[in-house]
Amino acid sequence: MARYHIETYGCTSNRGESRQIERRLRDAGHHRVEGAEEADVAILNTCTVVEKTERNMLRRAEELGDETADLIVTGCMALAQGEEFRDADVDADVIHWDEVPEAVTNGECPTTTPDAEPILDGVIGILPIARGCMSDCSYCITKKATGKIDSPPVEENVEKARALVHAGAKELRITGQDTGVYGWDDGERKLHELLDRICDIEGDFRVRVGMANPKGVHGIREELAEVFAENEKLYNFIHAPVQSGSDDVLGDMRRQHQVSEYVEIVETFDEYLDYWTLSTDFIVGFPTEEEEDHAQSMALLRETRPEKINVTRFSKRPGTDAADMKGLGGQVKKDRSKAMTDLKMDVVAEAYDDMVGETHEVLVVEEGTGDSVKCYDEAYRQVIVQNADDHGVEVGDFVDVEITGHSTVYAFGEPV
Template sequence: MEKVIDENKQGTSLQLEQKQDNTKKLFIESYGCQMNFSDSEIVASILSNEGYNTTDKLEEADLVLVNTCSIRDKAEQTVRKRLNQYNQMKTKNPGMKVGVLGCMAERLKAKFLEEEKIVDMVVGPDAYKDLPNLLKDVEEGRDAINVILSKDETYGDISPVRLQSNGVTAFVSITRGCDNMCTFCVVPFTRGRERSRDPQSIIEEITDLKQRGFKEITLLGQNVDSYLWYGGGLKKDYEKATEMQKATAVDFAQLLEQCATMFPKMRFRFSTSNPQDMHIEVIEVIARHENICKYIHLPVQSGSTRILQEMNRQHTREEYIALVDKIYELIPEISLSQDMITGFPTETEEDHQDTLSLMKHVRYDFGYMFAYSERPGTLAARKLEDDVPEETKKRRLTEIIDVQREIGLERMQRFLGKTVEVLIEKTSKRSEVEWSGRNSQNTTVIFPKENYNVGDFVMVEITDCTSATLIGKPVGYSSMQE
């Protein structure tokens, strides 16, 4: 089962509960990674206090915001097309204001206002608290832009509004930014240096979600495994911390343990991991707790050590394989997924074969696979020629997808005849009389509704599968059911 991101797919439009006294309408869409969707919940919360209720009808919006992704050129082109659609709507509603948020705003900055003149407001990922002031600038005819990156902003004091929520699953951000300067990636430039959120604020947010009936939390960050709280400051400054700060520091393994122990009737996931930062303690915590899902997204990008070095990935092929082997040893039932880039500058057929052989060794359940796309401002764009022909990239990507599809189907079939725990999230897309949820391994499971409800933990016997879905019949509640 491969999961290939469709970058042409329209972003998700989000809704939230309405405040009676609010009179203005906000239309907000998000593109890209889970962090962007989480950030949109923060933005909606801030603007809810400024008199805005969200709407899913573009034509009635007073303010239109798009939370953007810069990871690939195709993602940016999708946003540009959407902005043109917004501006066509503005001709019918001259009072409508349009703003760009997130990574694309950070990368292009004032160009949106000065050259393209297609937006009224440009707001970087660390400037959302400045939205009320920026809206005043717009109203008074001034340029409204804030793309200043912060060394300490985590939005830990903002209670996110859960957008388009199923009332069952939620994201909780624990880190922002990234210190890993991978040569292909714009994230360190668009989201700034890595910083961790106060663990107390994380626990308080999860407590609130539990009280509201949520059953599963995904701890979120660009690199959750490097989470480190020591009373404030960037991770890179940890050596300067006092002895007291170091003695009371909380790392990711400790945070994960604390969450699983304090909330035994909630399930926990996390994303994303960086192989160089995933330590044995984290794997042991996952193995120890039933309510920590047995699934890890473990991006590798290439199976060639030479290409990994060109990418400035801080691990080799051999180190990655050793980590995976240890994970399987301690958690045999684990599912792993990958990010893979093919056609990186200087990649040879031997490098490509190294990637295919790595995939066959690791046996990922699914993956996110792309041909290399040069991003302006990255080290690769400045130092390396994009020298792999497009036709070669396409052919290699097809081969990678084919290998993943074959392995993924085999990995799906391992569940046949077994009984798995499923958290019901929604009605199945294929039938109104079936539920859809995920098992611990992050695989979608569908089964007859019977007398179960959204939010129930149900044991399901797996009787069939497709390349992407498990099909079964319910046999009763799981021990997680309260």
Template structure:
């Protein structure tokens, strides 16, 4: 294993080694070929070529972007933040329509830049690219795009780059699905002290509003040995906090060989045994299969963050059934109560959709009732966005004149409840992982508590990446100001 510090907190995780499989070795061979093309471009430009990765969507996409940057850095590009780079790649999300529109807007913008920089290359990948209608629109209206690929063949990025450099046509490589998991490719981490870890890919739940199973494919879990090996490497490289990532982490382990089968609760317990890792997060849990064993592991292990994201989506039994969520209002509230009894200092956040087809004012009343009874620490509320290809897209839609007022009254209750919950730690001292210099005041640093709440307090850059004790002096709604406590 080798590792190379690139800039600031950015770290290259490059593990081509005896552990690498045949596909991994094949992709490293393509990286060597691409290095030659990048070197030629460097001679032509008289400087090192630049690359920018723009990420839309979830933590899984953010992790995928780190993999893209790993390859781009390996082959000789310099990472930059601006879209006038020599190579720009958009890692897309398609959960809601506004994400799609933002991507098309950015494509129009970089198209103008490319007219002045004919050597510039533009690529698209991610969930949005798994939709045929999107590909057709790009082929028709955005001919300046050079490379398009989806969610299932991201491990082929080096090979696709090579094809792009050797071709003068638009390269499109979209797979409908895959059962492959390719380990040990380069990764550029955004932070030295924390990292996401994919433990599984895809989703089998088929909620009727959700496009994810269609664009991310069926569930497939990584080998627990590979997960632990990666976490041990990260710990040896200074990572103190990790987030285990999956569309539904509670489903982890299904489909693994019999000699490797492990539940998510068992995996979480093993992860906590890795020396050097001081905090473990996970995202996301589906309420239908959050087990008593998982609650027990969290309750008994201080390393596990006191934060559970538990998407409700609706508090109406009728709407939950139409959504294919496999739980009821009552069972959800029973689960919340069980979690809070076992883990008194836990913070529970949620997702809620308003305006799902067939939803009435009384259905929203049921959702508001759950928000009050569950007392969420925060809720991410969305107006339903129709996604072509999902069952709900073909049902009669709720007009905005109905959904918008219901969204507003739900949001009001969410904010009131969250504000009450947030203030409960005032005056207490909590362990905080310092993440950055405060954006508004450089005399302050910003960190996160175990429950994911932000804290601002006096400090300098030397504290970044360190766990420190902070007294929470004042609550400001969704964050605290405080002061460091010395032993």
């Protein structure tokens, strides 16, 4: 697991976001250390209220970059003035705070505890459906803690989901190391069956499916896409981390899937759904990644155009096979990460720009900064509604909004 150090500056909202980041990191098996020099990754949650603060944030980012192996910059200044860090040549991933936990995991699966139970966090119900995975990735340390897939019966998970809905959950988040292989230990993948059954539960709520590796999804892609198409309660969203556009690198990663299988998943969901969100992950700078391999990853990103993309620079995890490989230089990883991140921002911005002028139904899931609220539309794209009190909009509401603009990784909506 990774050791992380986190620093938070600014308002109560920033502190709240840092708490959520830490909660997800702890759930994934990572642990906090006090000093950046002891950490595998440092997280700087920034403020940008005045010019002096901006200068302090840049200075602190430079200091943290010298003290730790990897630096992630998030928060207000990262979103509003991310180019300032790049112009100052700060060696960091500058990303939205929602993307921080995935970036810290280095492409690894999330980790749940052996006795993981559903929890209700506001109107968000978190339902771990299984523990473990069927993968043996050469860079992943998580498998040492989780073992192979262990899937409780469908009915057991349905009852847990029903209890969350009765307790007030408006959004159910289906989680696990690899949701796509749920049921594989019993000889049959059952994710599509489970989702169909959960959507039959009485109530007005939405369901988001957590990470599912392409190999597991590929074998049930038709059945899964059909369930999505038939159930309005399901967010039209899948997170299928491809990690590389090169079959050679995927082989060295021991990722089990090939690029063609990932593409076939995308094509299948395109056939069944008119409006949906593809989320994926790329690891850049894997020890055996050549320039041509990186170019293939860039080409795959352009081809499939996922609306949510996590870009992670490879870092070694102790005890993994990849840790014994001769690594690439830090500047190579930095350059490739920057190139892919720049392309990512163009692709994501285009997706949100296409939404402007459209009307979408959104679910309000939590309070945002000031008098704003954070919502998700039917494809699990984040929409911010400002002046929520004036509109009478509260957490847990379903609201029709017109998309009026965007800030690259989320949209702004006006209730109609």
